[in-house]
Amino acid sequence: MSSDSDNEPIETTSDVTPASTKSSPTPEKEIELPKFEKDLADKIVEKFNTRVKVAFVKPDRVRINVGRDDIKEVAEFLRDVLNFDHAESVSGVDYPQDKEIEVVYHLGSYTDSSLSRQILVLATRAQREENPIPGNDATKLPSLREVFYSVEFHEREIFEMFGVYFQGHPDNRRLLLPEDWADLPPLRKDFAIKGR
Amino acid sequence: MTNELPPGLALQKVDERIMTLNVGPQHPGSGHMRIIVQIDGDFIVACDPDPGYVHRGEEKMAEYRNYITNIPHLERPVIHDSCNILYPYVLGVEELLGIEVPERAKYIRVIASELNRCVYTMYWLAIYGIFLGHSTMFMWPAGDRELLIDLLEKMTGARVTHAHFVPGGVRNDLPPNFEDVCLRQVNYFEKRIKEYAAIFYDNPILIARTANTGILSREDAIRLGTTGSVLRASGVDYDLRKKEPYDVYEELDFQTNVLKEGDSYARSKIPWLDMMESCRIIRHALQKMPKSGSVRVKLKPNPKGKGLDSVYKRVESGRGSLGCYIVSDGKPEPYRVKLSVGSFRNLIALPYLLKGEKLGNMPAVYWSLNYWPVEADR
Amino acid sequence: MLKDLITPQNANVFVGKLGDILEQAIDKPLGYAINWGRIWSLWPVHIETACCSVEFGAASSPRYDVERFGIIEAFGSLRQCDLIVVQGTITRKMAPRLRLVYDQMPEPKYVIAMGACAITGGLYFDSYNVLPGIDGVLPVDVYVPGCPPRPETLIQGCMLLQEKIKRMKARKFV
Numbered sequence: 001m002s003s004d005s006d007n008e009p010i011e012t013t014s015d016v017t018p019a020s021t022k023s024s025p026t027p028e029k030e031i032e033l034p035k036f037e038k039d040l041a042d043k044i045v046e047k048f049n050t051r052v053k054v055a056f057v058k059p060d061r062v063r064i065n066v067g068r069d070d071i072k073e074v075a076e077f078l079r080d081v082l083n084f085d086h087a088e089s090v091s092g093v094d095y096p097q098d099k100e101i102e103v104v105y106h107l108g109s110y111t112d113s114s115l116s117r118q119i120l121v122l123a124t125r126a127q128r129e130e131n132p133i134p135g136n137d138a139t140k141l142p143s144l145r146e147v148f149y150s151v152e153f154h155e156r157e158i159f160e161m162f163g164v165y166f167q168g169h170p171d172n173r174r175l176l177l178p179e180d181w182a183d184l185p186p187l188r189k190d191f192a193i194k195g196r
Numbered sequence: 197m198t199n200e201l202p203p204g205l206a207l208q209k210v211d212e213r214i215m216t217l218n219v220g221p222q223h224p225g226s227g228h229m230r231i232i233v234q235i236d237g238d239f240i241v242a243c244d245p246d247p248g249y250v251h252r253g254e255e256k257m258a259e260y261r262n263y264i265t266n267i268p269h270l271e272r273p274v275i276h277d278s279c280n281i282l283y284p285y286v287l288g289v290e291e292l293l294g295i296e297v298p299e300r301a302k303y304i305r306v307i308a309s310e311l312n313r314c315v316y317t318m319y320w321l322a323i324y325g326i327f328l329g330h331s332t333m334f335m336w337p338a339g340d341r342e343l344l345i346d347l348l349e350k351m352t353g354a355r356v357t358h359a360h361f362v363p364g365g366v367r368n369d370l371p372p373n374f375e376d377v378c379l380r381q382v383n384y385f386e387k388r389i390k391e392y393a394a395i396f397y398d399n400p401i402l403i404a405r406t407a408n409t410g411i412l413s414r415e416d417a418i419r420l421g422t423t424g425s426v427l428r429a430s431g432v433d434y435d436l437r438k439k440e441p442y443d444v445y446e447e448l449d450f451q452t453n454v455l456k457e458g459d460s461y462a463r464s465k466i467p468w469l470d471m472m473e474s475c476r477i478i479r480h481a482l483q484k485m486p487k488s489g490s491v492r493v494k495l496k497p498n499p500k501g502k503g504l505d506s507v508y509k510r511v512e513s514g515r516g517s518l519g520c521y522i523v524s525d526g527k528p529e530p531y532r533v534k535l536s537v538g539s540f541r542n543l544i545a546l547p548y549l550l551k552g553e554k555l556g557n558m559p560a561v562y563w564s565l566n567y568w569p570v571e572a573d574r
Numbered sequence: 575m576l577k578d579l580i581t582p583q584n585a586n587v588f589v590g591k592l593g594d595i596l597e598q599a600i601d602k603p604l605g606y607a608i609n610w611g612r613i614w615s616l617w618p619v620h621i622e623t624a625c626c627s628v629e630f631g632a633a634s635s636p637r638y639d640v641e642r643f644g645i646i647e648a649f650g651s652l653r654q655c656d657l658i659v660v661q662g663t664i665t666r667k668m669a670p671r672l673r674l675v676y677d678q679m680p681e682p683k684y685v686i687a688m689g690a691c692a693i694t695g696g697l698y699f700d701s702y703n704v705l706p707g708i709d710g711v712l713p714v715d716v717y718v719p720g721c722p723p724r725p726e727t728l729i730q731g732c733m734l735l736q737e738k739i740k741r742m743k744a745r746k747f748v
């Protein structure tokens with residue numbers, strides 16, 4: 001996003017959804033933006049300007065999208081400067097139309113009491129393969145385990161559920177699925193469940 | 197036997213002194229999971245939790261059902277805490293649909309979720325008792341929790357699987373005369389749980405077994421992203437009911453319990469202290485609740501989100517913060533539902549806590565994590 | 575006279591026949607006694623497979639107390655147990671372990687399938703990781719429906735199993 005920090009691209013809805021679906025119309029009425037959250041977003045944009053994209057600013061929730069090469073740097077900035085100290089959840093979302101798999105980190109803070117309500121949503125996308133060979137194809141992302149320790153099991157889960165290999169993760173083993181699982185990673189959209 | 201270890205079993209290469217031991221899934225001290233430990237004599241040198249024995253693919257199933265029919269199966273991961281596990285999902289769907297919930301429904305929800313937290317904690321306590329070989333501590337909580345189950349049954353119609361919270365409020369209003377019965381039972385319940393101190397928490401044998409085992413420092417608790425009672429036992433004051441109050445928690449009067457020690461004893465004490473706070477919350481909520489009014493906003497059939505959106509809502513459950521990430525694409529079914537559950541987040545601490553412990557302390561440390569395997573596996 | 579009948583050549587046959595007759599004569603009362611013993615000391619294995627275990631726990635709580643019907647709390651060793659209550663969903667990861675547990679139990683052994691999930695897959699009929707019932711894994715004696723079954727239902731299921739054991743053959747003859 002080429003806009004500067006003054007007029008933030010504020011969309012109530014954003015590119016969290018498949019690009020092929022039509023993009024949403026502008027919000028019906030101008031919403032008062034929460035100040036604290038906007039400042040937070042501004043700080044990030046100030047540091048990384050065009051490399052990050054602020055997807056939305058809602059009360060207590062800020063979402064930023066970054067490219068897969070920058071994610072580690074952004075995460076380190078969030079931890080060291082903005083005091084986000086742990087990841088609450090890591091979720092994958094599959095977008096077959098975009099040929100991408102999105103990995104969403106929800107970051108929170110225990111140490112900074114002003115941030116205790118806040119969740120910073122850090123999203124990045126990995127390339128999606130039609131015929132995945134988990135671990136041996138282009139679906140790879142840098143692991144954030146060195147930055148946020150708490151993502152360890154979450155990233156293992158994403159690896160088996162979506163086939164996203166996390167480079168630098170020490171332990172990309174299977175976690176929840178049976179040992180002999182040989183099918184597609186089950187949470188991808190092209191994996192159909194019985195009778196559906 | 198081949199030298200190849202099947203995936204999931206590959207711990208480090210070990211020398212002869214060290215023995216690998218499988219604890220579970222059939223083991224009175226493991227629950228529904230397997231913990232692979234390597235022991236040197238009596239001391240644990242490495243531990244590899246192996247969850248997934250109850251992985252039922254809830255998140256995948258949620259993509260094929262609409263927002264309302266998702267409710268029954270999303271509460272199954274923790275059936276004895278079913279109000280709390282539905283809470284973030286329901287809050288999220290309400291935000292997606294843009295519904296404002298009636299005041300009375302909010303109070304009913306708070307009461308139901310606090311009752312449910314007690315029911316959950318009592319079951320957890322019962323199992324903790326039996327893990328430590330303390331049979332009385334199985335019988336007392338298991339018997340006392342039936343009181344609250346009776347209350348919830350009156351309120352919702354089901355013993356454990358309530359499915360009481362729906363987007364727009366709660367399924368039905370309180371039965372007549374509920375307030376009095378509830379007050380009486382909760383008062384009695386509080387009196388009962390105070391007695392547990394005498395047989396359990398002040399018991400020298402229990403203290404000898406749990407104090408100073410599995411110590412989690414404050415820094416580690418934050419770094420590992422633990423939550424709920426584990427976090428608060430390590431000295432971090434973080435309770436979502438205070439920090440990010442949802443529904444009417446802002447108006448209610450209670451406090452959070454924090455202990456500094458970070459050992460199994462502190463971790464087992466926090467939920468018990470929380471139950472007393474829950475009793476306070478319930479009493480206060482019963483007082484402040486509007487005496488009549490609607491409890492549910494009527495929804496259109498097959499409600500759908502306004503368009504392309506995502507929400508992340510979280511509540512404080514019996515096991516800690518419970519988040520629900522919903523991505524909607526404007527269809528009646530969610531595009532993706534992800535439950536970020538407290539058990540799964542606390543599991544990561546297990547290898548750290550068990551390292552250097554005696555094998556005999558394993559159940560005490562493991563169950564003090566306030567862990568419910570079914571929830572962690574989803 | 576008897577001496578004429580029994581020759582060293584047919585002694586074996588004769589003793590065998592006598593055994594048969596004896597067995598038939600005391601089979602009923604002996605079998606009854608053996609079964610009576612089995613009924614009142616059913617020991618379930620401690621294997622929890624899913625959320626129904628909450629209600630299984632509640633069944634041994636003071637209010638329901640299955641012990642008064644002769645079903646002992648599930649904290650014994652596998653080798654002493656003769657009952658396996660399958661407490662809910664069997665996932666693909668759990669199924670081999672469940673069978674392993676069953677195979678290690680000594681004869682006689684009985685199986686109760688508790689909950690809709692153990693019977694047909696229940697709520698999870700279309701999940702990718704859940705077996706549609708445990709019939710393919712274990713031979714089931716009693717089905718206890720419900721999601722989860724109330725403790726009373728489970729107790730009734732246990733009593734049905736006891737009725738069934740009463741009418742079973744105590745010993746298998748060759």
Ligand code: SF4
Pocket residue numbers: 272275624625626661662663688689690691692696697720721722723
């Ligand atoms: S029958 Fe219901 S309660 Fe029992 S395991 Fe299945 S889903 Fe859980």
